[in-house]
Amino acid sequence: MSLPLDSAAELLRLQASGDLTAVEIAQAALSRIADTEASVRAFTCRADPLRVLEQAEQIDQDRQAGKPLGALAGVPVALKDVICTDDMPTSCSSQMLDGYQSPYQATVVDRLRAAGALIVGKTNLDEFAMGASTETSAVGASRNPWDVSRTPGGSSGGTAAAVAAMNCPLGVGSDTGGSIRQPAAFCGLTGLKPTYGRVSRYGLVAFASSLDQIGPLAWDIEDCGLLLSTLAGHDPLDSTSLAEPVPAWQEALGSRDVRRMRIGLLIDALDAKGLDPELRSAVLAAADVFRSLGATIVNLSLSHSRYWVPTYYVIAPCEASSNLSRYEGAHYGFRAEPAAADVRRDGPLMATYCQSREQGFGAEVKRRIMVGTYALSTGYYDAYYLQALKVRRLIRNDFDTAFGSVDLVLGPVTPTPAFRFGEKTNDPLQMYLCDLFTVGANLAGIPALALPGGVTDEGLPIGFQLQAPPLQEGRLLQAAAAFQATTEHHRRRPQT
Amino acid sequence: MNAESGNPPAETWPHQVIIGLEVHVQLKTASKLFCRCSTEFGAPPNTQVCPVCLGLPGALPVLNRRAVELAVQTGLALNCEIPPLTKWDRKQYFYPDLPKGYQISQFDLPICADGFVDIPDPAPDRDGQTRRIQLVRAHLEEDAGKSIHDETAGTSDTRIDLNRCGTPLLEIVSQPDLRSAAEARVFLTELKLLLTHLGVSDCEMQEGSLRVDANVNLHLEVDDKVVATPICEIKNMNSFRAVERAIEYEVRRQYVDWEDTGATIETRSKQTRGWDDGKQTTFLQREKEESADYRYFPDPDLLPVRLPRELVEKLRAELGELPAETRSRLQNQYGLKIYDADVIVNQGPELIAYFERAAEVSGAATRTSAWIQQDVLRTLNERGLQIGQLAVSADHLGELLERVEAGQLDTSRGRDVFQYMLDYATDVDGAVEALGIKVVDSGELTSLCQTLIDNNPAIVEQIRGGKVQAIGSLIGQAKKQNPNANPQQVREILLQLIG
Numbered sequence: 001m002s003l004p005l006d007s008a009a010e011l012l013r014l015q016a017s018g019d020l021t022a023v024e025i026a027q028a029a030l031s032r033i034a035d036t037e038a039s040v041r042a043f044t045c046r047a048d049p050l051r052v053l054e055q056a057e058q059i060d061q062d063r064q065a066g067k068p069l070g071a072l073a074g075v076p077v078a079l080k081d082v083i084c085t086d087d088m089p090t091s092c093s094s095q096m097l098d099g100y101q102s103p104y105q106a107t108v109v110d111r112l113r114a115a116g117a118l119i120v121g122k123t124n125l126d127e128f129a130m131g132a133s134t135e136t137s138a139v140g141a142s143r144n145p146w147d148v149s150r151t152p153g154g155s156s157g158g159t160a161a162a163v164a165a166m167n168c169p170l171g172v173g174s175d176t177g178g179s180i181r182q183p184a185a186f187c188g189l190t191g192l193k194p195t196y197g198r199v200s201r202y203g204l205v206a207f208a209s210s211l212d213q214i215g216p217l218a219w220d221i222e223d224c225g226l227l228l229s230t231l232a233g234h235d236p237l238d239s240t241s242l243a244e245p246v247p248a249w250q251e252a253l254g255s256r257d258v259r260r261m262r263i264g265l266l267i268d269a270l271d272a273k274g275l276d277p278e279l280r281s282a283v284l285a286a287a288d289v290f291r292s293l294g295a296t297i298v299n300l301s302l303s304h305s306r307y308w309v310p311t312y313y314v315i316a317p318c319e320a321s322s323n324l325s326r327y328e329g330a331h332y333g334f335r336a337e338p339a340a341a342d343v344r345r346d347g348p349l350m351a352t353y354c355q356s357r358e359q360g361f362g363a364e365v366k367r368r369i370m371v372g373t374y375a376l377s378t379g380y381y382d383a384y385y386l387q388a389l390k391v392r393r394l395i396r397n398d399f400d401t402a403f404g405s406v407d408l409v410l411g412p413v414t415p416t417p418a419f420r421f422g423e424k425t426n427d428p429l430q431m432y433l434c435d436l437f438t439v440g441a442n443l444a445g446i447p448a449l450a451l452p453g454g455v456t457d458e459g460l461p462i463g464f465q466l467q468a469p470p471l472q473e474g475r476l477l478q479a480a481a482a483f484q485a486t487t488e489h490h491r492r493r494p495q496t
Numbered sequence: 497m498n499a500e501s502g503n504p505p506a507e508t509w510p511h512q513v514i515i516g517l518e519v520h521v522q523l524k525t526a527s528k529l530f531c532r533c534s535t536e537f538g539a540p541p542n543t544q545v546c547p548v549c550l551g552l553p554g555a556l557p558v559l560n561r562r563a564v565e566l567a568v569q570t571g572l573a574l575n576c577e578i579p580p581l582t583k584w585d586r587k588q589y590f591y592p593d594l595p596k597g598y599q600i601s602q603f604d605l606p607i608c609a610d611g612f613v614d615i616p617d618p619a620p621d622r623d624g625q626t627r628r629i630q631l632v633r634a635h636l637e638e639d640a641g642k643s644i645h646d647e648t649a650g651t652s653d654t655r656i657d658l659n660r661c662g663t664p665l666l667e668i669v670s671q672p673d674l675r676s677a678a679e680a681r682v683f684l685t686e687l688k689l690l691l692t693h694l695g696v697s698d699c700e701m702q703e704g705s706l707r708v709d710a711n712v713n714l715h716l717e718v719d720d721k722v723v724a725t726p727i728c729e730i731k732n733m734n735s736f737r738a739v740e741r742a743i744e745y746e747v748r749r750q751y752v753d754w755e756d757t758g759a760t761i762e763t764r765s766k767q768t769r770g771w772d773d774g775k776q777t778t779f780l781q782r783e784k785e786e787s788a789d790y791r792y793f794p795d796p797d798l799l800p801v802r803l804p805r806e807l808v809e810k811l812r813a814e815l816g817e818l819p820a821e822t823r824s825r826l827q828n829q830y831g832l833k834i835y836d837a838d839v840i841v842n843q844g845p846e847l848i849a850y851f852e853r854a855a856e857v858s859g860a861a862t863r864t865s866a867w868i869q870q871d872v873l874r875t876l877n878e879r880g881l882q883i884g885q886l887a888v889s890a891d892h893l894g895e896l897l898e899r900v901e902a903g904q905l906d907t908s909r910g911r912d913v914f915q916y917m918l919d920y921a922t923d924v925d926g927a928v929e930a931l932g933i934k935v936v937d938s939g940e941l942t943s944l945c946q947t948l949i950d951n952n953p954a955i956v957e958q959i960r961g962g963k964v965q966a967i968g969s970l971i972g973q974a975k976k977q978n979p980n981a982n983p984q985q986v987r988e989i990l991l992q993l994i995g
Contacts, residue, residue: 084554097553104547106554203554209796238556239798319796322586325597326551330656353590376588376791385793 003028006493008075008169008223015063015074022063022074022118026056029076029120033167041142042152042162044081045088046121059116071230073116076168080159081122082129083172083214084203085109088119092205093137093158094127096327096334096360106203107235108172108214115230120168124158127362128324129174129207131155132182132434135425136364144186146460146494150418153183156217160187163217164494170227171217176207177312178413178438180215181450185463186418188452188492190224190480191217195470196445197242199228200235208319209240211312211442220490221451221480225249228473244471252474256482258293263479264300264402266411269437274415282453282462283412286483290410293482300409302398305440307391312439313432314375314388321372324365329356336360367428396444403469408479412437413450413465417458441467449476452489461492511716513747514724515680516672519687520665521697522639522705523566528662529638530557530600535664537703541657549638549662551595556797563664564607564801566696567636568811570666571608573690573818574631578808582607583800587790592656593641601667603792606635607803613670614820615686618678624834629683630671639663660704666697672711677743680710684736693819693845701734708739712746713761716754725750726764730778733771742771746778822848830861839869846883850890857894860901867897871914887921888914895924906982908975909933936980938989944981945989948973959994967991 003020004010005028014020030049037043059074084090084102091097112119126136134141134157144152145165152161156173160183163171173180175193184191192215199214206212216227229249235241265287270280287297329335329352336359338351346354361369375384402409415436424430441448446467453464468475484490528535531548547555571578585603611631617623641658668687674680688699688706699706713727730746733739746769753759769778817825819841826837826848840851851868855861872893876883888896896917900910905928916927948970949956958966967990974986 090553092553100553102547102552102554104552104555201554202556205553206797237558239558240556240796318793322588322598322791322793325588325590326553326595328590328597330592331550331595332552349592373791376793378789378791381791381793 004169005029005032005076005166006163006169006219008072008218008226011075011169012073022056022059023053025074025076026052026118029118029168032165033120033162036145036165036167039143039148040145040161040165040167041140042078042123042158042165042167043121044091044093044124044137044139044158047088047119051087052118052120055118070114070116071226072112072170075117075170076120077112077117077170077172077227078121078123078159078162078168079109079112079119080125080156080171080173082125082155082174082205082207083108083122084205085119085122088122090122090205091138092128093125093134093139094361094365095138096128096357097205097332098138098334100333102203104203107200107237108231109203111230111233112172117170117230121162123156123162123171125179126155126157126364128205128320128365129155129176129179129212130320130364130368132178132431133419133421133424134158135421136362138362141421144418146188147418147458150420150460151186153186153414153418155179156183156191157186159217160184160189160191163187163189163219166493169218169223172214172227172231173217174204174207174212174214175438175442176211176213177316177435177442180217181413181438181448181463181465182434184217184450185413185452186461188455188461188463188489188494189217189219190221190449190451190484190490191215192224192228192449192473192476193441193447194228194232194473195242195447196442197240198244198246198447198471198473199231200233200238200241202235202237202241206319206323208316209323210319211316213442221449221477221484222253224449224480225253225477242471247474249474249477252478253481255478256485258290258295258479258482261290261295261408261475261479262406263287263290263295263297264406264409265297266302266305266409267299268301268305269411272412272415272436274433274436275412276416276456278454278456279412279414279417279462279464283410283464286453286464287410289483289487290479293486295479297410298406300402300406302395302402302440304391304394304398308395308440308443309432309436311388311391311395311443312435313371314384315392315443317368317372318375318385318388319372320365321369321376324361324369327357327360328353329360334360364428392443395440399440399444399446399467399469407468408475409467411465411467413463414438417456417460417462437465446470447473447476449480451480451483452492454489455492508751509716509718511714511751513675513677513743514672514713514715515674515677515743516711517670517674517680517683518709518711519668519670519684520639520707521570521668521691521699523563523664523666524695524697525560525562525566525664527560529560529563529636529664531662533662537705539659541655541659544659545661549595550658551597557600557795559798559801560664563636564803565811566664566694567607567634567666568803568808569694569815570668570691570696571611571634572808572812572815573694574608574611574613574634574668576608576611576631576634578608578803579605580804581605581800581802584795584798585792586795587637587792589788589790591640591643592654593643593658593661595641595658595661599638599640600795600798601637602635605800606633607801608634613683613686613690615679615682618676618682627679629673629679632669632671634666634668637665637667639665677740677747680743681736681740684708684739688736689819689842694815701736708733710739710743710746711766712743712750714747714750714754716751723754724761725754726759726761727766728778729766729768731768731770731781734773738771738773741776742778745776749778816845826851830855830865832861832865836862836865836869839873840865843873843883850883850886853890854894854897857891858897858901860897863897863901864894867893867914871911875918886918888917892917892923899924903982904935905933906984908983909979912979932980934980936978936982936985938985940978941981941985942989942993944974944977945986945993949990949993956994 133151159171159173164187180191336355338355342351586598588598641661855864
């Protein structure tokens with residue numbers, strides 16, 4: 001492949017030097033997608049090629065005319081189909097929103113367009129972002145470009161697959177319990193969940209409002225930082241959006257200095273029963289690399305880590321059950337024609353509601369709505385939801401305490417490498433355990449990064465995780481830049 | 497005895513009527529509670545909407561600061577506690593006029609707590625006394641849309657208009673302290689006076705900016721025990737009068753129903769009944785009372801709101817004088833009677849200001865009050881004007897009344913001047929001159945009177961005979977001959993001359 005569709009930084013440099021035009025980039029990306037999509041199935045909707053070429057054309061003209069260009073001018077980007085666009089449908093990979101055309105676009109899409117990014121399509125996900133493999137997608141799972149018999153992870157599996165298949169160098173996903181980081185790890189990519197409130201959620205179809213964050217996926221930390229800089233910033237349309245100014249992260253990327261960093265190694269996570277030994281070794285190897293770069297590694301325990309998954313799997317379904325109440329077939333989306341018997345028993349309104357939701361939602365979504373509804377109901381609220389909120393506070397306190405003595409936390413990001421289709425679909429709890437190492441960051445609201453740390457004997461990517469205090473994405477970028485300057489894991493590509 | 501007939505039974509156990517009111521007022525903000533859509537009444541359906549109030553996927557709420565300020569001011573005027581922190585909760589249920597499937601409301605930390613309203617006691621033997629009605633709370637919430645049932649063309653469709661969806665509501669809940677239908681009406685009147693005075697809401701039931709649900713039951717004294725009837729919640733009343741009538745009907749119905757069935761608050765759950773204004777009855781709306789589980793939880797899309805002392809005090813300072821205070825002050829400062837103070841206060845802040853200015857200029861508060869109640873208010877009504885549009889300013893009225901008070905103008909001549917000033921927008925002097933009003937000297941007056949006496953011997957005889965009222969017709973004639981003749985002076989002179 002002649003054109004570096006795996007590096008945004010390269011594409012920008014080549015355009016700046018006149019060696020490449022945005023139109024050439026667009027053509028290459030569209031062509032690449034056409035080549036790979038049958039086997040990778042990354043997209044729910046591919047952008048109209050004419051529109052993409054028009055946008056690329058405009059960028060080239062602006063460049064010729066000496067007009068100022070956005071930070072991502074001419075760079076192809078894939079957008080998880082849970083983010084509203086006004087020129088492509090937003091389906092959330094659900095029958096419920098099949099063909100739904102949003103009349104407005106998300107704030108992050110405003111920013112991407114203003115930056116000159118070429119949005120090449122909307123990518124597949126687990127239905128309504130609930131899952132870890134894209135197997136709950138109503139349009140079928142996406143495949144891992146490293147091994148198409150395996151999942152690319154989830155819920156931002158389609159995004160990761162698009163980037164890993166080299167359709168585009170950048171992907172925008174969302175992470176509620178690990179949905180950027182786990183697919184990044186499965187697909188050999190670098191994926192970042194920002195501090196809660198760092199990136200606007202306006203236009204992100206809500207799954208769990210207090211946990212959701214939009215974030216970047218790319219091959220390396222430089223590209224990740226570039227995309228994050230475009231996405232991040234205060235949005236008056238999102239009340240949970242932070243007013244904190246966005247730092248100049250380029251500095252952190254350039255610094256690559258970990259000599260004064262203290263990094264806490266999560267020994268409890270390393271001792272976790274479900275953790276694959278190869279993945280464990282990769283984390284320890286990463287610790288060695290940081291040590292060799294001058295960082296101090298200390299052992300760290302987060303005392304409430306065994307409550308991460310149960311706490312998450314109360315809070316997330318509760319919020320989801322409420323956020324998905326609006327899908328009842330009345331105002332938009334899928335509406336079922338209820339059977340006469342149902343109408344007689346429940347009345348036309350209730351029958352339509354029930355049948356629309358019964359048919360429009362998949363099993364996992366319904367499962368979580370039921371769990372969430374139960375946990376919020378009178379008599380159970382105190383024991384479940386309220387209790388979970390309290391434990392959440394303790395989980396956050398663990399991190400606050402830890403960050404009093406370390407600058408970063410290092411540990412595994414997934415218990416296994418990419419698994420095969422069907423391996424975990426028999427038991428929902430098995431699937432939930434994929435989130436074992438990732439949900440802590442969502443519960444605590446802290447930024448977390450997955451980056452490539454090796455490959456298994458079978459050639460599957462292995463990722464590891466760095467976590468930082470709130471608003472310290474810069475520290476993640478700095479440490480990751482240092483790591484990627486001296487290792488080659490992030491340069492591996494799947495055989496295609 | 498038919499419970500629904502509403503006829504009072506022959507004999508009654510002594511009983512108390514227990515009423516609690518839930519009042520929803522729409523706040524007069526320019527935009528909705530969580531988005532920038534307009535709250536204007538009467539727009540074509542589904543034109544004042546946006547992704548946020550439509551509950552579209554991905555949309556998020558952003559709080560309207562003005563609504564919070566108005567809520568705090570209302571709470572202060574209702575003597576509520578304003579907590580240092582308030583928060584938002586989702587109240588969850590499914591209905592087509594509620595697009596998100598939940599309403600953003602307040603559950604356990606409402607913006608106003610406790611409070612009370614003092615109302616004039618409407619009981620016939622308690623004139624001039626007040627009753628204190630305690631409040632439970634007042635909280636902010638977003639309104640739902642409107643469901644319009646359309647039964648034209650043989651179908652029964654329901655049409656949904658979401659213009660109203662997201663409008664800020666303040667829900668004011670009273671303790672069950674009201675003891676009569678009349679009290680309920682007076683409470684609502686007082687509340688409306690207060691809220692319109694503050695500019696917080698229009699409180700127009702016809703326009704839906706004020707809605708009331710009434711919770712009613714009876715406490716009967718039966719053989720030295722208190723028996724409580726089941727509570728009924730009455731909805732769908734569209735005026736304060738309707739509230740009063742609905743409660744009166746419901747009281748009679750509940751009494752008879754208890755006599756017929758013996759059902760008490762322990763044996764039957766709360767009913768919801770609608771008021772049928774056509775039939776003047778309440779009717780059962782829900783067969784089986786399903787207690788809805790709203791699954792309240794804190795809305796994770798919104799932040800709690802801090803209400804620091806300084807903000808609350810600043811808002812308190814902006815309240816100005818409240819109607820109850822004005823009522824007292826008008827009595828103390830101007831010597832008005834309670835009835836007159838009431839009339840003026842009920843007309844709102846602009847008219848109160850008008851009165852005070854005119855009273856100050858005229859130096860005659862009582863006369864000013866009388867003129868306002870009669871001449872000014874009548875003119876406003878007849879011509880459909882607001883006080884600010886009246887051609888006669890407070891200063892000019894004050895000047896006019898000063899002259900009347902001093903005897904320079906008699907009352908009826910004064911009315912002529914007022915009328916002229918209204919019609920031609922002149923000042924007092926201008927009107928006086930245009931009308932040719934002059935002080936008639938006593939010589940002229942005396943000779944006029946003598947002429948009248950000479951020309952009306954029969955009437956003079958009647959007067960001498962004791963029928964003094966007959967003098968009225970002579971005074972009338974005098975005025976006809978010379979409109980400037982002061983009737984009082986004419987009367988005196990006539991009586992003197994007649995002897």
